[in-house]
Amino acid sequence: MSDVPFTVTADLELGSRVEPFVRADSADVRICEGSVPDRLDDASEAGTNFEVSGDSFLLHVPRGASFLVEGGSRITYRRNDTSDRDVALFLLGSAWGALCYQRGLIPLHASAVIKDGQVHAFTGPSGAGKSTLVAALSRSELDFFTDDVLIIDPARIEPGRSFCYAGQKDMKLWKDAFDLTGSDKLGAVRDEPSFEKFFARPATMGENASGLLSSLTILKNENVRRARTPVEIEQISGALALRALRESVYRMRFANAIIGREKLFRTLGALISAVRVQTFDRSLLKSEFENSTAVMRDWILDHDPAAR
Amino acid sequence: MTRQPADRAPAPDGYLEKPIVWLASFPKSGNTWTRILLSNLLAHDYVDEDNFASLLGSISSNRRSFDQVTGLPSSDMTDDEIDLVRPDFYRALAAECTERQFVKVHDGYHDSDAGEPLFPADCSFGAIYLVRHPYDVAVSYANHQGHENFDRIVKQMNQADHIMAGGRQSQLRQRTLGWKGHYRSWHEQRAIPLLTIRYEDMLADTAACLKQMAAFLALDEGKDDAAITRAVEESRFEKLRAKEDAHGFREKPEKAGRFFNSGRSGDGRQRLSTEQRQRLYEHNREVMEELGYEP
Numbered sequence: 001m002s003d004v005p006f007t008v009t010a011d012l013e014l015g016s017r018v019e020p021f022v023r024a025d026s027a028d029v030r031i032c033e034g035s036v037p038d039r040l041d042d043a044s045e046a047g048t049n050f051e052v053s054g055d056s057f058l059l060h061v062p063r064g065a066s067f068l069v070e071g072g073s074r075i076t077y078r079r080n081d082t083s084d085r086d087v088a089l090f091l092l093g094s095a096w097g098a099l100c101y102q103r104g105l106i107p108l109h110a111s112a113v114i115k116d117g118q119v120h121a122f123t124g125p126s127g128a129g130k131s132t133l134v135a136a137l138s139r140s141e142l143d144f145f146t147d148d149v150l151i152i153d154p155a156r157i158e159p160g161r162s163f164c165y166a167g168q169k170d171m172k173l174w175k176d177a178f179d180l181t182g183s184d185k186l187g188a189v190r191d192e193p194s195f196e197k198f199f200a201r202p203a204t205m206g207e208n209a210s211g212l213l214s215s216l217t218i219l220k221n222e223n224v225r226r227a228r229t230p231v232e233i234e235q236i237s238g239a240l241a242l243r244a245l246r247e248s249v250y251r252m253r254f255a256n257a258i259i260g261r262e263k264l265f266r267t268l269g270a271l272i273s274a275v276r277v278q279t280f281d282r283s284l285l286k287s288e289f290e291n292s293t294a295v296m297r298d299w300i301l302d303h304d305p306a307a308r
Numbered sequence: 309m310t311r312q313p314a315d316r317a318p319a320p321d322g323y324l325e326k327p328i329v330w331l332a333s334f335p336k337s338g339n340t341w342t343r344i345l346l347s348n349l350l351a352h353d354y355v356d357e358d359n360f361a362s363l364l365g366s367i368s369s370n371r372r373s374f375d376q377v378t379g380l381p382s383s384d385m386t387d388d389e390i391d392l393v394r395p396d397f398y399r400a401l402a403a404e405c406t407e408r409q410f411v412k413v414h415d416g417y418h419d420s421d422a423g424e425p426l427f428p429a430d431c432s433f434g435a436i437y438l439v440r441h442p443y444d445v446a447v448s449y450a451n452h453q454g455h456e457n458f459d460r461i462v463k464q465m466n467q468a469d470h471i472m473a474g475g476r477q478s479q480l481r482q483r484t485l486g487w488k489g490h491y492r493s494w495h496e497q498r499a500i501p502l503l504t505i506r507y508e509d510m511l512a513d514t515a516a517c518l519k520q521m522a523a524f525l526a527l528d529e530g531k532d533d534a535a536i537t538r539a540v541e542e543s544r545f546e547k548l549r550a551k552e553d554a555h556g557f558r559e560k561p562e563k564a565g566r567f568f569n570s571g572r573s574g575d576g577r578q579r580l581s582t583e584q585r586q587r588l589y590e591h592n593r594e595v596m597e598e599l600g601y602e603p
Binding site for chain 1: 371372375376377378379380381382383384385386389392393396397399400475476477478479558562563
């Protein structure tokens with residue numbers, strides 16, 4: 001079984017983030033520069049900067065590149081004077097997510113570590129600390145697996161187990177997260193000098209780009225505001241888990257428009273049956289980071305998937 | 309106190325064409341209290357121990373909502389790039405809603421780099437502007453940030469380029485323009501009808517201020533004295549404090565001891581040094597005088 005859900009060939013440097021996906025030729029998906037329309041005819045769904053029509057998806061980045069994703073097999077980009085770096089950044093973000101949906105895959109907004117083939121994923125909105133937590137966990141007996149995107153193949157969810165794929169093999173961390181996590185700083189994420197976010201290589205890198213999804217943890221930061229136990233891991237199920245998981249879907253509106261709500265919710269329902277879903281409530285204060293990270297590390301190391 | 313410049317358009321009758329009501333203020337000026345008051349007036353059945361403010365609508369800097377509606381990854385964008393999209397983001401929110409939305413705003417009223425106002429008039433019913441004596445704002449804002457370094461707060465309030473959040477934060481960047489700049493920016497714009505309420509007037513006669521807001525928003529509930537009385541009673545500071553003590557408050561910053569502190573007027577005069585008060589007064593004198601705030 002392949003380590004990646006699809007392969008790509010591209011006429012620009014995509015960097016090491018999606019290295020396992022890249023082939024020199026004969027790939028499932030072709031990425032190339034070309035003509036991209038300003039609008040799609042008969043769009044069934046539109047946000048401020050994206051449109052979906054049939055098997056076409058269009059995205060315009062403000063003062064940046066435009067992307068047309070078609071039929072799950074082609075991404076055309078119009079550069080609009082932006083650098084390779086910026087084109088690749090947005091291509092591997094929203095456009096990549098749309099590509100996954102077109103190919104029948106479900107990308108989750110999650111970062112993850114891997115231990116003995118078991119993947120432990122963390123999800124939450126931007127700013128929740130997914131990447132920082134995973135980077136820190138990657139220096140304590142766990143290996144980094146993916147940053148920002150975790151890909152689920154509905155066809156590979158079975159009773160009691162679900163396969164998953166790494167969406168991005170490089171991390172993106174804000175400047176102040178390097179001291180917290182001990183990660184190596186690589187190049188800048190953007191060409192804007194004031195944008196202090198960098199690609200990062202965590203302390204330990206897992207070789208695998210796929211694995212069995214063992215737990216999916218939703219990051220929360222509520223207890224400390226509500227005078228409750230500040231660090232808490234709580235398993236959730238049923239409607240609560242489904243609601244939490246829905247929030248974790250990468251660009252929910254893309255999902256609804258491209259694969260449809262029914263298939264999406266059927267997949268999420270199956271995923272809940274196959275994987276432990278839990279919340280991790282913790283302080284976001286830097287002074288508490290080491291302690292709360294240790295709590296999660298210990299939980300993962302103690303966790304026996306067979307006991308579920 | 310209501311300020312309606314003669315050349316400002318009156319509030320329109322139909323609000324679904326323009327469903328957004330902005331609750332605009334510099335931080336710690338009574339915005340949350342106003343949301344709670346309006347919630348207890350309009351959506352009382354949905355207020356519970358976990359949900360202090362049940363009004364529909366969020367905050368202008370909601371990053372999660374921005375990412376969903378625009379399809380863009382805001383965490384990979386510069387704050388200025390995000391601002392380019394924000395007017396259309398609010399229009400899209402307005403286009404999708406079936407009821408009036410009350411959106412909290414700590415941004416000053418300003419344009420994006422493309423020269424377009426961040427808050428489009430074409431989807432805005434109006435704005436309620438809350439303002440509070442800057443000395444009291446300083447004390448409350450310091451508590452909100454979890455420290456008592458009033459020098460730092462005074463500097464922020466006097467800075468035209470003062471910003472909140474942005475970058476790695478869970479909320480989008482908000483350019484407050486400083487205390488004076490915030491007030492000026494909202495009161496010099498002519499596109500969005502504006503009602504200004506002083507925090508001190510809310511303390512002195514909460515019911516009267518709530519009625520003013522209801523009238524501005526063309527709410528029938530404003531004519532129901534019993535509903536007004538109940539909303540005021542349910543939103544009393546003592547009640548909110550007790551509720552926070554018992555159940556916590558979701559919007560409390562981690563670093564702050566509690567969200568609902570004294571709520572009083574006059575703390576700043578006692579707790580700021582003469583020099584700190586002087587610096588605030590010298591920088592903000594014109595606006596303070598306009599609002600009747602004594603040094």
